[in-house]
Amino acid sequence: MATTAPNNETAQNFLQGEGMQTLLKFLKDNGTLVALVVLMLIFSFWDESFFTPRNLTNLARQTTIVGIIAVGMTLVIIINGIDLSVGSIVGLAAIVVTMLMQAGVNPWVAIMITLFLTGVLIGIWNGFWIAHYNIPPFIITLGMMTIARGVALTLSDGGSVPVTDPIFAEIGGGFLSITISMIVVLVILGFVFFSQFRELKQKQQYGVAVRRQDVITTTVVTLLAGGLTLYAFTYRGIPYPVVIFAIIAFVGTFVLQNTKFGRRIYAMGGNEEAARLSGINIYRMKIGIYCIITSLSALAGIILASRLNGASPNLGNMFELDAISAVIIGGTSFSGGVGTIIGTVIGAFIISVLNNGMSLLEVPTFYQLIIKGLIIILAVWFDVLSKKKHG
Amino acid sequence: MGEIVLEMKNIVKDFPGVRALDQVNFQARAGEVLALMGENGAGKSTLMKVLSGVWPYPTYEGDIYLRGELKRFYSTKDAEASGVAIIYQELNLIPELTVAENIFLDRQITNTLGVINWSKLFAETQRLLDELHIEDFRPTDKVRDLTVGKQQMVEIAKALSKKADVLVFDEPTSALTDKEVEALFEIIRKLKRQGVCMSYISHKMEELQQIADRVVVLRDGRTIGEVTPMAEITLDQLISRMVGRDVKDMFPKGKCQRGEKILEVRNFEIDNPALPGQKKIKNASFCAYQGEILGISGLMGSGRTELVSGIFGAPPGPARGEIYLNNQPVHFRSPRDAIKKGIGLVTEDRKRIGLILGQSIIQNMMISSLETVTNLMGVINEAKERSLGQNYVNQLAIKTPGLDVKIDTLSGGNQQKVILAKWLNTKPKVLILDEPTRGIDVGAKVEIYNLLNRLVEEGVTVIIISSELPEVMGISDRILVMCEGEIVAELTRNEATKELIMAYATGSRRKGG
Ligand SMILES: Nc1ncnc2c1ncn2[C@@H]1O[C@H](COP(=O)(O)OP(=O)(O)OP(=O)(O)O)[C@@H](O)[C@H]1O
Ligand SMILES: [Mg+2]
Numbered sequence: 014m015a016t017t018a019p020n021n022e023t024a025q026n027f028l029q030g031e032g033m034q035t036l037l038k039f040l041k042d043n044g045t046l047v048a049l050v051v052l053m054l055i056f057s058f059w060d061e062s063f064f065t066p067r068n069l070t071n072l073a074r075q076t077t078i079v080g081i082i083a084v085g086m087t088l089v090i091i092i093n094g095i096d097l098s099v100g101s102i103v104g105l106a107a108i109v110v111t112m113l114m115q116a117g118v119n120p121w122v123a124i125m126i127t128l129f130l131t132g133v134l135i136g137i138w139n140g141f142w143i144a145h146y147n148i149p150p151f152i153i154t155l156g157m158m159t160i161a162r163g164v165a166l167t168l169s170d171g172g173s174v175p176v177t178d179p180i181f182a183e184i185g186g187g188f189l190s191i192t193i194s195m196i197v198v199l200v201i202l203g204f205v206f207f208s209q210f211r212e213l214k215q216k217q218q219y220g221v222a223v224r225r226q227d228v229i230t231t232t233v234v235t236l237l238a239g240g241l242t243l244y245a246f247t248y249r250g251i252p253y254p255v256v257i258f259a260i261i262a263f264v265g266t267f268v269l270q271n272t273k274f275g276r277r278i279y280a281m282g283g284n285e286e287a288a289r290l291s292g293i294n295i296y297r298m299k300i301g302i303y304c305i306i307t308s309l310s311a312l313a314g315i316i317l318a319s320r321l322n323g324a325s326p327n328l329g330n331m332f333e334l335d336a337i338s339a340v341i342i343g344g345t346s347f348s349g350g351v352g353t354i355i356g357t358v359i360g361a362f363i364i365s366v367l368n369n370g371m372s373l374l375e376v377p378t379f380y381q382l383i384i385k386g387l388i389i390i391l392a393v394w395f396d397v398l399s400k401k402k403h404g
Numbered sequence: 405m406g407e408i409v410l411e412m413k414n415i416v417k418d419f420p421g422v423r424a425l426d427q428v429n430f431q432a433r434a435g436e437v438l439a440l441m442g443e444n445g446a447g448k449s450t451l452m453k454v455l456s457g458v459w460p461y462p463t464y465e466g467d468i469y470l471r472g473e474l475k476r477f478y479s480t481k482d483a484e485a486s487g488v489a490i491i492y493q494e495l496n497l498i499p500e501l502t503v504a505e506n507i508f509l510d511r512q513i514t515n516t517l518g519v520i521n522w523s524k525l526f527a528e529t530q531r532l533l534d535e536l537h538i539e540d541f542r543p544t545d546k547v548r549d550l551t552v553g554k555q556q557m558v559e560i561a562k563a564l565s566k567k568a569d570v571l572v573f574d575e576p577t578s579a580l581t582d583k584e585v586e587a588l589f590e591i592i593r594k595l596k597r598q599g600v601c602m603s604y605i606s607h608k609m610e611e612l613q614q615i616a617d618r619v620v621v622l623r624d625g626r627t628i629g630e631v632t633p634m635a636e637i638t639l640d641q642l643i644s645r646m647v648g649r650d651v652k653d654m655f656p657k658g659k660c661q662r663g664e665k666i667l668e669v670r671n672f673e674i675d676n677p678a679l680p681g682q683k684k685i686k687n688a689s690f691c692a693y694q695g696e697i698l699g700i701s702g703l704m705g706s707g708r709t710e711l712v713s714g715i716f717g718a719p720p721g722p723a724r725g726e727i728y729l730n731n732q733p734v735h736f737r738s739p740r741d742a743i744k745k746g747i748g749l750v751t752e753d754r755k756r757i758g759l760i761l762g763q764s765i766i767q768n769m770m771i772s773s774l775e776t777v778t779n780l781m782g783v784i785n786e787a788k789e790r791s792l793g794q795n796y797v798n799q800l801a802i803k804t805p806g807l808d809v810k811i812d813t814l815s816g817g818n819q820q821k822v823i824l825a826k827w828l829n830t831k832p833k834v835l836i837l838d839e840p841t842r843g844i845d846v847g848a849k850v851e852i853y854n855l856l857n858r859l860v861e862e863g864v865t866v867i868i869i870s871s872e873l874p875e876v877m878g879i880s881d882r883i884l885v886m887c888e889g890e891i892v893a894e895l896t897r898n899e900a901t902k903e904l905i906m907a908y909a910t911g912s913r914r915k916g917g
Pocket of ligand 2: 493
């Protein structure tokens with residue numbers, strides 16, 4: 014509901030000023046982004062080793078694993094689903110890919126086989142039960158969570174599997190060279206500004222009101238993010254996992270916003286029966302979406318195994334919680350139909366900034382858990398609050 | 405007539421992009437039913453939501469007086485405490501709870517420990533239902549299992565149970581059967597004698613003539629003319645107040661020759677999944693032709709909705725039978741199949757299964773026909789999508805501040821137009837409409853009839869279900885009458901009379917009789 018603000022009092026003139034209003038509106042609309050910046054500022058002042066290119070590079074790389082899963086989780090949560098099996102699939106995929114290579118399979122072939130077996134096939138299995146028998150996704154994926162972990166333990170006999178292949182280790186540990194990284198970042202910045210400009214043009218064409226403030230805020234945010242990236246990657250360049258994550262997030266955003274598939278996802282989440290009566294093949298959509306998330310989880314598992322130079326069957330433990338938290342912190346609604354990938358990416362960064370910062374400050378792990386939980390609750394509470402004032 | 409109980413002065417209410425109410429003034433008296441009329445989006449529901457605290461103070465401007473006392477409601481609870489209750493246009497029940505729990509939702513009958521006293525709760529509810537002469541359901545029934553009409557009765561019972569002395573009805577009868585309407589009117593008359601001040605929103609003229617004492621018309625958020633006694637105003641005067649011009653022909657009828665047979669349904673049956681052995685649809689056979697509007701009449705619950713959803717590939721139970729499209733046998737396993745073959749269905753229950761609430765107008769409009777705005781890769785061409793959407797907004801005169809606003813914010817009639825646009829964009833060969841004008845104002849109704857006529861001229865076959873006899877008789881070329889899951893009569897436009905249709909619909913006259 015629109016609240017009509019009293020505008021006749023002189024004392025309030027300052028608060029009514031355009032600058033202040035822009036700021037307030039920005040804070041209200043971008044709560045999670047603001048939270049991320051505030052967290053980063055706090056940690057930067059607290060510990061000087063936080064805001065160094067080296068640590069920021071590490072932080073970005075740490076974010077990718079959960080981030081990639083969270084992109085898939087966003088789709089699943091938008092359609093009112095949930096996938097609890099993602100963490101176990103990370104572990105299973107890591108074991109499968111490393112064992113295949115141990116058996117002498119070419120790394121690329123091993124990756125393909127792993128993506129197919131632990132990603133696509135398990136996704137079809139999950140999706141089939143959910144779509145065909147209408148079993149709540151919570152139950153099916155809870156079952157798969159245990160099954161996948163069990164299979165990983167059985168295959169590896171409970172032990173860990175080392176990686177010897179140097180090419181494979183590059184996936185998780187390698188970097189784009191600094192020069193190429195710089196070029197890439199600049200090109201992306203240019204692209205973002207270009208598409209902003211085009212969107213603006215289009216909006217004017219359709220007669221959609223464009224607020225100067227909005228344009229200013231997006232410009233500032235883009236510049237800041239670009240600057241931060243350039244600074245961070247003076248360390249050694251962009252880590253490969255970050256490249257993969259960025260591509261996945263970009264494709265995800267594009268698909269959700271600009272394709273038939275994306276529109277259908279939102280429609281299903283908003284009202285599944287209406288979507289069905291509008292001609293959407295709910296069955297195929299569900300199987301597809303659960304395939305996407307398990308495949309992304311398998312990919313995350315492969316990258317993790319590569320970075321750690323080996324796999325243990327317990328990899329990915331509790332990742333489902335981090336992924337779900339990232340999605341929810343990022344503003345995707347648990348009641349379906351609402352959510353964005355960019356929000357999820359910010360959510361994922363919040364979680365890894367917390368993890369990274371608290372480890373630097375040597376906060377004991379037990380406390381870390383408590384603080385993380387509290388922050389998640391806080392984030393969602395803030396979100397609910399700002400939506401209420403808004404709506 | 406009694407004293408002035410309710411007075412609303414200079415009410416202004418803004419939404420982003422629209423001024424829904426603009427200096428509205430009116431008074432209502434004890435023991436009267438004040439009708440509130442106006443086109444879709446005129447602001448009727450908004451006005452009543454201001455009154456009942458849904459839009460709390462100070463999100464609106466202006467003053468509300470109850471018995472001369474200035475009131476500011478910060479919530480619906482506040483309004484209820486002051487004796488204002490409202491029956492909302494949209495159902496607001498919790499499907500998983502029982503009737504009794506829903507009625508006493510915010511004031512459960514408990515003992516001192518806060519434990520619900522079930523027997524007392526059920527007994528209280530039963531007393532209430534007895535008072536209202538409702539026998540079709542019990543306090544212990546789950547709301548989920550009730551038809552929309554009965555759910556509406558639960559809403560009414562809930563509002564009445566609050567013993568309010570200012571009572572608002574926002575299109576309460578849109579889903580009620582004639583019998584239920586009669587029961588409701590009986591209750592209203594009783595409340596009138598008790599001196600309750602009631603305000604009643606409806607698009608149904610006949611109804612208002614029966615029950616309302618005075619009428620006030622809203623147009624574009626303003627009151628048009630004075631509050632006028634119902635007896636002193638003619639139907640035409642009312643319509644021209646509402647629409648702002650004269651409406652000459654309520655049921656325009658295009659001239660069109662019946663063409664080829666497009667759709668044929670043979671021996672269609674749907675089992676009742678809840679009662680094995682019973683059938684929801686029994687042996688239905690009919691044809692629909694190009695260039696005609698086929699009406700389907702019948703009482704509520706006679707199986708009309710089930711029949712058309714069955715044909716559309718979404719039967720409520722296992723279905724059998726043959727369907728021919730252009731003389732080719734077709735088999736629709738899902739609505740998707742049906743849509744691909746050129747069939748469209750505007751569903752009856754807009755809110756539950758028609759709209760995607762919380763999402764934009766353009767998303768709702770395009771969701772059935774994304775192919776028309778995407779390339780081969782499935783990427784949406786936004787410019788094309790928007791110009792198409794804007795076309796429909798202009799063509800159907802959809803009242804909205806833009807294509808990106810949430811569909812929830814539109815008035816009922818405009819929501820319905822968005823749904824029509826959605827189906828028009830699938831370029832259907834056969835368009836089935838299930839109660840398409842329910843809750844829609846006169847002006848928009850005529851627009852919809854004109855649109856249907858135009859579609860028929862363009863070669864679309866139109867099938868329309870309607871509970872309003874004047875409507876179904878006014879616009880159809882042929883009328884099927886259904887009774888208890890069977891098609892019991894097929895009448896031509898000339899044969900059909902109110903009495904004849906009712907005789908078939910109520911089962912007092914059988915096929916060939
Ligand atoms: N929550 C909301 N947010 C934004 N705009 C709204 C909201 N609710 C109503 N409106 C707008 O206010 C105007 C009045 O709507 P309202 O629902 O009061 O109409 P109405 O007279 O009840 O129509 P109907 O006969 O279709 O029910 C419409 O233009 C509508 O789009
Ligand atoms: Mg209304």
